[in-house]
Amino acid sequence: MEISKTFDFTSAEQKWYQHWLDNKYFESTPDDREPYTVVIPPPNVTGILHMGHCLNNTIQDILVRRARMMGKNACWVPGTDHASIATEAKVVHMLRERGIQKSSLSREAFLEYAWEWKEKYGGIILQQLKKLGCSLDWNRTSFTMDPDYYRSVIQVFNDLYGKGYIYRGKRMINWDPRAKTALSDEEVIFKEVQGKLYFLQYQLADKEGNPLPLENGGIIIATVRPETILGDAAIAVNPSDERFKHLIGTEAIVPLINRRIPIIGDDYVATDFGSGALKITPAHDMNDNQIGIKHGLAVYDILNEDGTMSVDAQLYIGLDRFEARKQIVEALKSAGHVVKIDEYTHQVGFSERTDVVVEPRLSLQWWVDMKKISAPALNAVQEGEINFHPAKFKNLYRHWMENIKDWCISRQLWWGHQIPAWYDAEGRFIVAMDEEDAKQKFSATYGVENPQLKQDEDCLDTWFSSWLWPFEVFKGISNPGNKDVAYYYPTNTLVTAPEIIFFWVARMVMAGYEYMGQKPFKDVYFTGIVRDLQGRKMSKQLGNSPDLLEMIDDIGADAVRFGILIASPAGNDLLWDKASNEQGRNFINKIWNALKLVQLWKERSKPNLTAEEMTLGSDWPHEWFDARLREVCTEVDQLMEQFKLSEALKTLYTLVWDDFCSWYLEWIKPGFEKPMDEAHLNKAIGFFEILLERLHPFMPFVTEEMFHLLRDEQPVDLCVRQMDASFIARPADHAILTEAALLKSAITAIRDARVKAQIKNKDAVSLYVVAKEKAVWLPIQELLCKQVNAKSFAFTDDVVAETIQLVIGGDKFYVKSDQALDTSIQRKELEAELSYFQGFLESVEKKLSNEKFVSNAKQEVVDMERKKQADALDKIKMLKEGLANLG
RNA sequence: GGAACAUUAGCUCAGUUGGUUUAGAGCAUUACUUUGACAGAGUAGGGGUCACUGGUUCGAGUCCAGUAUGUUCCA
Numbered sequence: 001m002e003i004s005k006t007f008d009f010t011s012a013e014q015k016w017y018q019h020w021l022d023n024k025y026f027e028s029t030p031d032d033r034e035p036y037t038v039v040i041p042p043p044n045v046t047g048i049l050h051m052g053h054c055l056n057n058t059i060q061d062i063l064v065r066r067a068r069m070m071g072k073n074a075c076w077v078p079g080t081d082h083a084s085i086a087t088e089a090k091v092v093h094m095l096r097e098r099g100i101q102k103s104s105l106s107r108e109a110f111l112e113y114a115w116e117w118k119e120k121y122g123g124i125i126l127q128q129l130k131k132l133g134c135s136l137d138w139n140r141t142s143f144t145m146d147p148d149y150y151r152s153v154i155q156v157f158n159d160l161y162g163k164g165y166i167y168r169g170k171r172m173i174n175w176d177p178r179a180k181t182a183l184s185d186e187e188v189i190f191k192e193v194q195g196k197l198y199f200l201q202y203q204l205a206d207k208e209g210n211p212l213p214l215e216n217g218g219i220i221i222a223t224v225r226p227e228t229i230l231g232d233a234a235i236a237v238n239p240s241d242e243r244f245k246h247l248i249g250t251e252a253i254v255p256l257i258n259r260r261i262p263i264i265g266d267d268y269v270a271t272d273f274g275s276g277a278l279k280i281t282p283a284h285d286m287n288d289n290q291i292g293i294k295h296g297l298a299v300y301d302i303l304n305e306d307g308t309m310s311v312d313a314q315l316y317i318g319l320d321r322f323e324a325r326k327q328i329v330e331a332l333k334s335a336g337h338v339v340k341i342d343e344y345t346h347q348v349g350f351s352e353r354t355d356v357v358v359e360p361r362l363s364l365q366w367w368v369d370m371k372k373i374s375a376p377a378l379n380a381v382q383e384g385e386i387n388f389h390p391a392k393f394k395n396l397y398r399h400w401m402e403n404i405k406d407w408c409i410s411r412q413l414w415w416g417h418q419i420p421a422w423y424d425a426e427g428r429f430i431v432a433m434d435e436e437d438a439k440q441k442f443s444a445t446y447g448v449e450n451p452q453l454k455q456d457e458d459c460l461d462t463w464f465s466s467w468l469w470p471f472e473v474f475k476g477i478s479n480p481g482n483k484d485v486a487y488y489y490p491t492n493t494l495v496t497a498p499e500i501i502f503f504w505v506a507r508m509v510m511a512g513y514e515y516m517g518q519k520p521f522k523d524v525y526f527t528g529i530v531r532d533l534q535g536r537k538m539s540k541q542l543g544n545s546p547d548l549l550e551m552i553d554d555i556g557a558d559a560v561r562f563g564i565l566i567a568s569p570a571g572n573d574l575l576w577d578k579a580s581n582e583q584g585r586n587f588i589n590k591i592w593n594a595l596k597l598v599q600l601w602k603e604r605s606k607p608n609l610t611a612e613e614m615t616l617g618s619d620w621p622h623e624w625f626d627a628r629l630r631e632v633c634t635e636v637d638q639l640m641e642q643f644k645l646s647e648a649l650k651t652l653y654t655l656v657w658d659d660f661c662s663w664y665l666e667w668i669k670p671g672f673e674k675p676m677d678e679a680h681l682n683k684a685i686g687f688f689e690i691l692l693e694r695l696h697p698f699m700p701f702v703t704e705e706m707f708h709l710l711r712d713e714q715p716v717d718l719c720v721r722q723m724d725a726s727f728i729a730r731p732a733d734h735a736i737l738t739e740a741a742l743l744k745s746a747i748t749a750i751r752d753a754r755v756k757a758q759i760k761n762k763d764a765v766s767l768y769v770v771a772k773e774k775a776v777w778l779p780i781q782e783l784l785c786k787q788v789n790a791k792s793f794a795f796t797d798d799v800v801a802e803t804i805q806l807v808i809g810g811d812k813f814y815v816k817s818d819q820a821l822d823t824s825i826q827r828k829e830l831e832a833e834l835s836y837f838q839g840f841l842e843s844v845e846k847k848l849s850n851e852k853f854v855s856n857a858k859q860e861v862v863d864m865e866r867k868k869q870a871d872a873l874d875k876i877k878m879l880k881e882g883l884a885n886l887g
Numbered sequence: 888g889g890a891a892c893a894u895u896a897g898c899u900c901a902g903u904u905g906g907u908u909u910a911g912a913g914c915a916u917u918a919c920u921u922u923g924a925c926a927g928a929g930u931a932g933g934g935g936u937c938a939c940u941g942g943u944u945c946g947a948g949u950c951c952a953g954u955a956u957g958u959u960c961c962a
Contacts, residue, residue: 006926286962347962395891396960403961498959529959566913567899574899583914590925597924647901650913662929672923748930755920755930836909843909852945861906861946868908 003599003709007592009556012705016719017130025068025719026135028075030487036067036074037491039470040136041504042144044083046090046121049128049548051530051576052497055568058561059527060495061134062645065697067492068135069723075488076135077473078126079142082118084416084462085179089354091117091415107414107457114415128549133557133700135719142473144465145417152477153417153465154433156515161431165372166409168364168421168429172289173408175361176351177307177321181412182365188349188358197344198226198329199275200337202235205251209260219244219252219263220275220339224346225284226332227324229254230313232261233297234280239265241276255337256328257314264295286360303359305412321359366410366419366458370510374404377509380519386509389525389643393498400502407507409461416459424451467507470494470520477515491521498526525643528574530564551581558699559584565698566653568646587653588702591695594661595706597669598684601676609677615786620779621667622683623733624740628659629690631732636694649698656691663744667783685710693721743780746808750788750815753804756825759817764791768800770812777811805882812878814885823886830886834879841872 020026028035038060043053060076068074091114092102102110122143129136142149160166174183201218203211212218221235232254237244248265268291269278282292283301292299302313309316309324316324332338349358378401380386381394388394410419422438423429428446432438435453442451468477474485490512496505505524512520551560562584568574606613632655639648668684670676688710696703696718707718750767759765767790771777774795777784781793800814804826807813847853848865 392892399890400960502960577898579914580899586925586927589927593925593927595924600924650901653913661925665924669924751920751930758919761921840909847906847946850945854945856945857906864907871908 003596007556007588007702007705009558009701010553013131013133013552013557013701016701016704017133019717020135020719021138023717023720025717026076026137027139028073028137030483031073033071033073035488035492036064036072037077037488038064038075038493038495039077039473039491040079041494041496041500042079042081042142042466042469043125044086045080045118045123045125045143046083046087047080047125049125049132050545051548051564052527053125053129054132054548054560055527055530055564055574056495056497057129057132057134058565059525059645060493061132061561061700062565062697063493063495065135065700065719066640068719069693069696069721070725071722074135075137075140077140077142078129078134078136078138079140079469079473080122080126080144081462081466082143082145082416084411084413084459085181087114087118088413088415089179110414131549131552131557133561135700140473142469144462144469148475148478149465149468149472150417151433152468152472153460154420155477156468156511157417157420157460157464158431158433160368163372165369166431167367167369169367170362170364171367171408172286172360173363173365174349174351175305175359175363176354176356177303177305177359178354178356179351179412180305182363182408182410183351183358188351191348191350193346193348195224195344195346195348197222197224197342198332199339199341200226200229200255200332201339202252202255202337204247205253205260209251211253211258214336219247219277221277221279222275223279224344225325227309227313227316227321227328228281228284228302229279229328230257230309230315231281231283231300231302232259232279233282233292233300234261234295235263236266236269236278236280236291237263237276238267238269240267241269244277255332255335262297266291266295283362284360289360289362299362301362303361307356307359365408366421366460368407368409370404370407373510373514374401374506376513377401377506380509380513386519386521387523389523393501393524393526396498397501397506401506407461409464410456410458411461412457413459414457416462417465418459419456421456422453423456424448424453429456463503463507466504467511468515470508470512471516485516489516490519493523493525494521495525495527497529499529501526523643528568530574530576546578551578555581555585556588556701558588558702562587562649562699565646565649584699587657588699590657590661591691591702591706594656594665594688595709597665598681598688598710601670601681601684604670604674605676605678605681607678609675613675614677615670615674616668616677616680617782618779619683620736620739621664621783622680622687624736625659625664625687627732627734627736628740629655629687630728630730631737632659633690633694633728634732637728652691652694652698656695660687660691663740666787690727692718693723696721739776739780742776742809743784746780746784746813747787749806749808750784750790750813753806753815753826754788756829757804757815757817758822758825759819761789763817763819764789766790766792766794766816768794768796768803768814768816770797770814771795772811776809799881799885801885803885805878805885807875807878807882810874812881827883827886830879830883834876834883837872837876837879841869841876844869844872 040060041056064074064076091110094117095102095105095113105113126141157166174188175181176183199220199222201214201220203214203218204216206212219235223229235252237248239245239248244263247263250263251260252263253259254261264280268287269276280288280291280297282289282297282299284303291297300312302310303321304310307321309319309321311317316327319327329338350356351358378398381388381397388397420433421429421431422435422442424442430438430442430445430453432441435455438453439451442448442453470491471477471485471489474488475482476485476489494505508520512518548560559581563581564574564576566583567576567580632651636648636651639645639651664687665684668680689707692703692707692710700719704718708714754761754765765788767785769777777793784790785793796814800816802821803814803816804821804823805812805814844865848869854862
């Protein structure tokens with residue numbers, strides 16, 4: 001068969017993916033094999049594939065394909081997340097472009113647009129995963145708002161509410177004034193902002209509460225948000241602060257609105273920050289809220305939900321908060337309250353979704369009391385029931401779980417699971433499965449006939465549905481105890497980003513124990529964050545994220561998979577550069593050329609070559625490669641078990657490039673224009689197949705293509721070929737590995753000597769060896785001669801004059817050339833080596849002459865040092881002889 | 888402000904319970920060789936006081952303390 005000059009990935013990718021699908025290789029149903037289950041971290045339904053997905057899904061595919069080839073019933077479940085905030089933002093944006101305001105639409109009309117959008121763009125990302133080669137069971141594709149899934153989410157809400165784990169409460173939350181929604185703490189991004197610190201002077205009040213003139217002193221506070229003074233409920237000072245101690249118990253006057261507020265003492269106030277006096281605004285600051293509760297202060301909510309000033313602010317009503325800030329500063333200046341304004345850099349919370357400044361705000365929200373369900377989830381990870389890779393995330397997890405806070409699960413959005421609570425006109429409410437259920441329960445609870453109820457407008461946090469993912473994709477809630485969930489759950493490995501360890505991983509663990517009574521997965525592999533060469537996180541805003549599909553079209557999916565994985569040490573962030581794709585491409589090119597070579601031999605192969613035709617006299621190279629292959633495969637298996645995928649790939653890379661291509665194929669290569677022995681060829685093809693098999697999970701397309709080109713008729717496709725477990729169960733033959741190491745070092749040393757002495761490749765040399773043990777050279781002397789172009793190999797006991805002398809494996813080699821030798825380079829080499837060993841010897845002897853070392857160190861360590869000393873002395877002796885021999 | 892993790896060649900990283908030849912790999916770079924599988928390959932070389940300062944020890948990249956820098960998380 002004619003083999004193209006290079007691998008044509010475009011046609012191969014298309015052809016093989018379709019072939020795998022046609023043969024249903026990725027489909028899984030329960031059987032008597034051991035399952036290997038992975039659920040995809042569901043990407044946003046309207047998302048597109050980026051480098052993070054590429055890394056994450058390549059890793060999952062490697063694990064799944066490998067499991068499939070190792071006899072497991074591999075099941076990788078695809079799906080998407082409705083991503084309420086992100087998707088709703090996109091739909092709102094799309095509507096705005098069409099000139100439609102969300103506020104002008106009814107909930108039903110909006111959701112119609114949203115579903116239309118989802119049908120149009122949803123699942124593009126799943127198509128893109130196919131381009132990457134992902135072996136997902138497409139029949140099992142799930143969506144967090146599928147009817148069954150939706151109902152399960154509602155059921156879980158009802159259940160947790162029934163258990164008393166969900167409550168409704170007015171709490172300080174992060175408010176996004178643009179999206180008009182509450183945000184969880186995790187959705188707030190703190191950024192350093194250059195702002196201003198305003199020092200404002202408040203008038204003090206006399207005993208009757210009348211303002212004293214500012215000239216009498218007043219009290220100075222510092223704030224970065226002057227507009228919030230309208231919500232002030234107190235001024236706090238540290239009770240130990242001599243400057244203010246006497247004022248505790250008196251009152252001050254809020255400027256402009258002349259509200260009388262108490263001056264209170266609280267340890268929370270830092271004496272060395274600002275002016276030492278702190279204004280307390282309970283409605284608009286987390287800490288102030290705490291102090292307010294502690295001291296029973298009034299609450300003035302001065303902001304509307306869109307970030308404009310409210311009626312309670314008294315001034316600037318309806319004006320945006322930032323505009324109000326400008327105006328109030330002017331007003332305060334005119335009234336003489338501004339003492340000074342400092343430049344000030346501080347951390348400000350921004351909404352992850354809309355990037356506007358977040359306002360801490362009091363709001364009535366739904367909450368989950370996390371302490372009720374977190375205990376088994378903490379134990380599972382602490383006690384190794386669930387293993388994190390790398391393990392360092394265990395600490396982080398513990399820290400978070402031990403200090404877990406209640407989870408605000410309501411979002412002021414329409415796209416999502418609508419909160420199943422129904423209210424009557426008086427604000428009484430009931431939690432139920434649906435409206436009918438609600439009416440019944442409401443009647444039963446409040447004794448009202450045929451109540452008029454209205455469902456809560458808000459929907460649930462996206463994570464409140466995705467925490468059910470590992471079992472609800474198998475309908476663990478909607479169809480409890482079905483045979484899929486019984487077979488596939490708990491899943492094996494979760495591959496995800498450390499950023500969502502709390503959002504998602506921890507909550508899945510909690511939900512798993514709460515609803516399935518067991519862990520959701522055995523292992524969690526945390527990938528790094530993909531960054532660019534400057535170390536910046538890849539993001540759309542920065543425009544530093546490469547177009548993945550373009551890259552796949554350009555260089556091939558296998559090269560991209562190789563590129564991202566080779567750059568990806570376990571648990572560390574990876575600085576990704578396009579150059580690593582090229583390393584992948586070069587590697588593919590290298591294997592492809594090995595295939596071409598084997599193909600060439602195939603055309604020239606014959607059975608039962610005559611002794612004359614036969615270049616290779618023994619099976620030694622095959623025996624060695626067999627041993628080497630088993631050694632490396634064992635190593636790779638161990639690395640894979642430790643989730644060191646990148647190292648496993650590197651190990652295979654070296655095996656292919658160095659051991660297979662540079663050594664093995666060269667050793668069995670027939671002489672120029674000589675025929676290839678069929679038996680030898682078949683051995684080589686057999687090894688080649690095993691290499692392809694081991695590489696397949698990493699680079700599925702090129703390996704499948706080559707596997708079929710290697711033999712005219714393959715009994716199976718590589719995708720489902722089963723790895724031979726007994727192959728690596730046989731231990732590698734160490735004797736032959738040692739011989740090979742000796743052969744390699746001899747070849748390298750002699751080639752090096754030839755170059756140094758400027759002996760042309762085509763000029764044959766003669767080798768004379770002073771061997772301590774002749775037997776070690778016998779099996780390899782033929783190959784040695786072939787690889788270094790030596791015409792003879794002879795043992796000797798005498799010095800051979802006019803030669804280059806080398807020391808290989810403790811034996812002396814004399815390399816004799818018919819040409820005149822240029823020994824100058826050789827001499828320099830020997831001198832350098834000599835001085836190295838002399839220095840080395842010195843350091844060893846220093847150690848050995850240290851009595852404390854000899855008496856304290858373990859015997860074997862001392863013995864080792866003695867051996868080093870002896871070896872070094874030996875080496876020095878030979879080097880000196882070599883120099884003498886050079887004349 | 889608190890916490891976790893990190894800091895080893897130009898870059899990305901290994902380095903197992905302190906001792907296996909005065910620190911290893913890949914990529915990049917340089918020189919030479921070769922062009923009969925190889926948009927290349929082969930061989931060799933350069934490049935590191937293992938962030939810094941102390942300490943423990945016969946012995947520290949490895950353990951301890953502190954400092955600096957960075958990343959992330961939490962206030």
